Amino acid sequence: MIPALMPTYNRANLAFERGEGARLWTDDGRRFLDFGAGIATSSIGHANPHLTKAIADQAGRVMHVSNLYRIPEAEKLAARHVAASFADSVFFGNSGAEANEGMIKAVRKYHAETGHPERYEILCFEGAFHGRTLGTLAATGNEKYLAGFGPPLEGFQHLPFDNMNALRSAISGKTAGIMIEPVQGEGGVRPCPDRFLQDIRAVCDEYGLLMALDEVQSGMGRTGKLWAYEWAGIEPDVMSAAKGIAGGFPLGAVLAKEKVAQYLKPGTHGSTYGGNPLACAAGNAVLDVVLAPGFLDGVARVSAHLWRGLEGLVTKHPSVVEGVRGRGLLCGLKLTPAVSNGDMQAAAVAEGLLTVAAGMNVLRLAPPLIITEADADEAVELLDRACRRMTPSNAKVAAK
Numbered sequence: 001m002i003p004a005l006m007p008t009y010n011r012a013n014l015a016f017e018r019g020e021g022a023r024l025w026t027d028d029g030r031r032f033l034d035f036g037a038g039i040a041t042s043s044i045g046h047a048n049p050h051l052t053k054a055i056a057d058q059a060g061r062v063m064h065v066s067n068l069y070r071i072p073e074a075e076k077l078a079a080r081h082v083a084a085s086f087a088d089s090v091f092f093g094n095s096g097a098e099a100n101e102g103m104i105k106a107v108r109k110y111h112a113e114t115g116h117p118e119r120y121e122i123l124c125f126e127g128a129f130h131g132r133t134l135g136t137l138a139a140t141g142n143e144k145y146l147a148g149f150g151p152p153l154e155g156f157q158h159l160p161f162d163n164m165n166a167l168r169s170a171i172s173g174k175t176a177g178i179m180i181e182p183v184q185g186e187g188g189v190r191p192c193p194d195r196f197l198q199d200i201r202a203v204c205d206e207y208g209l210l211m212a213l214d215e216v217q218s219g220m221g222r223t224g225k226l227w228a229y230e231w232a233g234i235e236p237d238v239m240s241a242a243k244g245i246a247g248g249f250p251l252g253a254v255l256a257k258e259k260v261a262q263y264l265k266p267g268t269h270g271s272t273y274g275g276n277p278l279a280c281a282a283g284n285a286v287l288d289v290v291l292a293p294g295f296l297d298g299v300a301r302v303s304a305h306l307w308r309g310l311e312g313l314v315t316k317h318p319s320v321v322e323g324v325r326g327r328g329l330l331c332g333l334k335l336t337p338a339v340s341n342g343d344m345q346a347a348a349v350a351e352g353l354l355t356v357a358a359g360m361n362v363l364r365l366a367p368p369l370i371i372t373e374a375d376a377d378e379a380v381e382l383l384d385r386a387c388r389r390m391t392p393s394n395a396k397v398a399a400k
């Protein structure tokens with residue numbers, strides 16, 4: 001018989017009842033070090049007192065009123081995001097996919113309103129992940145996810161990653177913009193070279209295209225800058241955000257330059273819950289932490305420390321780990337073909353460490369941004385033990 005909870009996920013048989021910082025406890029009392037953070041989302045740790053209090057206080061005042069009224073918490077959060085980024089204006093929704101839907105609509109609307117409705121095609125990349133709604137599935141372009149859901153939404157083309165020749169030859173009179181993750185998360189923790197982002201910026205300027213960044217996973221301090229595009233010294237025209245921006249409370253956002261945002265006039269786009277007082281109270285509390293002086297430098301420092309430890313695993317377990325990839329605290333171990341990331345993830349769980357599998361046989365690490373160097377050392381130690389379980393001569397034992 002089908003479970004009451006629709007079985008769209010292969011869930012690990014772990015149920016957590018409590019968390020604190022980077023640690024989670026199951027209902028049967030086992031303790032885990034959480035280097036998955038609910039897929040890069042619990043950005044300031046579990047049960048963060050500042051975030052918890054902000055949510056409780058706001059819930060006790062008013063949770064939801066709809067966007068028919070002014071929402072001071074949303075106005076404040078938008079103003080802070082504008083001050084801290086390239087953007088001039090922000091739209092709030094509830095998830096990453098919804099943010100990307102808004103971003104895709106913004107890109108198409110810009111061209112329609114500037115006299116080029118025929119420009120609606122968005123160039124995307126192999127290995128991308130943009131979400132599971134019908135529009136974002138088409139932008140994702142992964143055959144496995146598209147299968148069985150009818151014709152994909154028209155207007156997306158997928159190009160080889162980091163290949164300017166292919167990109168230039170794909171541009172046509174239909175092209176509206178280029179959509180890319182600065183670090184591909186689901187696709188295998190693959191960082192986009194800074195030079196590729198700079199070249200995309202230049203080609204967008206040359207052809208009048210919009211540069212649309214999906215920073216749902218790479219943003220909100222995860223790479224050691226507030227937004228990953230900052231590393232490349234460029235600015236997009238429009239960007240999506242979600243995951244870490246409210247620390248685990250559902251919130252998504254489209255950040256845009258005025259030249260794009262000006263066409264999303266009343267009635268063009270909307271969301272019932274989007275940016276409600278509760279979600280924005282959570283978003284403001286997360287920003288209090290992430291924008292505090294020195295916080296992002298701390299993320300950069302602890303990630304450099306973590307990377308040194310992870311690189312040690314490559315030397316120590318060459319039959320298991322091929323390399324370390326990603327940027328900052330969105331990183332991963334590229335495993336050898338002899339070892340599957342699913343088995344390695346299970347071995348890490350057996351050692352008390354939570355991670356997330358990603359494409360290209362990568363074991364993804366995306367801990368809360370508040371981890372200490374001691375937490376990083378502990379994770380490396382647990383991964384070291386997991387690698388020992390996976391070393392071919394021990395693999396049979398690990399499988400039991």
Ligand SMILES: *Cc1c(COP(=O)(O)O)cnc(C)c1O
Binds near residue numbers: 094095132185186243
């Ligand atoms: C997770 C993710 C999404 C989708 O976010 P949801 O909140 O699951 O809809 C989109 N883009 C990227 C890069 C992501 O990592």
